[in-house]
Amino acid sequence: DSGVTQTPKHLITATGQRVTLRCSPRSGDLSVYWYQQSLDQGLQFLIQYYNGEERAKGNILERFSAQQFPDLHSELNLSSLELGDSALYFCASSMHRGSLLGYTFGSGTRLTVV
Amino acid sequence: KNQVEQSPQSLIILEGKNCTLQCNYTVSPFSNLRWYKQDTGRGPVSLTIMTFSENTKSNGRYTATLDADTKQSSLHITASQLSDSASYICVVTSGGGADGLTFGKGTHLIIQP
Numbered sequence A: 001d002s003g004v005t006q007t008p009k010h011l012i013t014a015t016g017q018r019v020t021l022r023c024s025p026r027s028g029d030l031s032v033y034w035y036q037q038s039l040d041q042g043l044q045f046l047i048q049y050y051n052g053e054e055r056a057k058g059n060i061l062e063r064f065s066a067q068q069f070p071d072l073h074s075e076l077n078l079s080s081l082e083l084g085d086s087a088l089y090f091c092a093s094s095m096h097r098g099s100l101l102g103y104t105f106g107s108g109t110r111l112t113v114v
Numbered sequence B: 001k002n003q004v005e006q007s008p009q010s011l012i013i014l015e016g017k018n019c020t021l022q023c024n025y026t027v028s029p030f031s032n033l034r035w036y037k038q039d040t041g042r043g044p045v046s047l048t049i050m051t052f053s054e055n056t057k058s059n060g061r062y063t064a065t066l067d068a069d070t071k072q073s074s075l076h077i078t079a080s081q082l083s084d085s086a087s088y089i090c091v092v093t094s095g096g097g098a099d100g101l102t103f104g105k106g107t108h109l110i111i112q113p
Helices: none
Strands: A005-007 A010-013 A019-024 A031-037 A044-050 A053-057 A064-068 A074-078 A087-094 A109-113 B003-007 B010-014 B019-026 B032-038 B045-051 B056-059 B062-067 B072-077 B086-093 B101-103 B107-112
Touching: A005 A087, A010 A019, A019 A087, A019 A109, A031 A074, A044 A064, A044 A074, A074 A087, B003 B086, B003 B101, B010 B019, B019 B032, B019 B086, B019 B107, B032 B062, B032 B072, B045 B056, B045 B062, B045 B072, B072 B086
Parallel strands: A010 A109, B010 B107
Antiparallel strands: A005 A019, A019 A074, A031 A044, A031 A087, A044 A053, A064 A074, A087 A109, B003 B019, B019 B072, B032 B045, B032 B086, B056 B062, B062 B072, B086 B101, B086 B107
16 A cells, blocks of 8 residues: 555546546655556646646646645546547656656556447 | 657466566656566566666665666566556656656556466
């Protein structure tokens, strides 16, 4: 157990729908990062939050949004889902703003859009 | 454009054998290089992290090397075990922000009994 908790583990939904993925960071970590990993693709950075504020943005679609709450858990909202959004979505956390010292990944949410 | 290329894409070896995975990068400026192990359907787990001045770093049967001049890194696995079957991902950091990480696509390693 890495200490980073992601729910749900699996999610199957239809095109056009909206889903919310949840992440609880390791105790004491202030930064949360979201990544997308499609089949045979590398991890793609989506967005980072640090202590409730958006810190960095990657290749996140406009249909996707995220937030970090006062208790530091984060949610990734995916709307108007398309077949191509099927992927593993990982959350990671770290203590600091930056990632130089590395961070810890959760076990991921597998999203299947049918 | 920052890129990380890993080879081979996949590799099958017999249990007990050694293997070496390669990572070439064109990332500038360079902060550090990390190797992660990702079991199927699980999150990546950090194996090693090396800065510019480090040539080699070990973690049990895993030994990573870094040649900052040629921008190459390797991950050597000694006396492989069935549990080593996983994807191994090379990640190069440029700066301290999350958007400064460049991920390789990984090498898929299968250990056969």
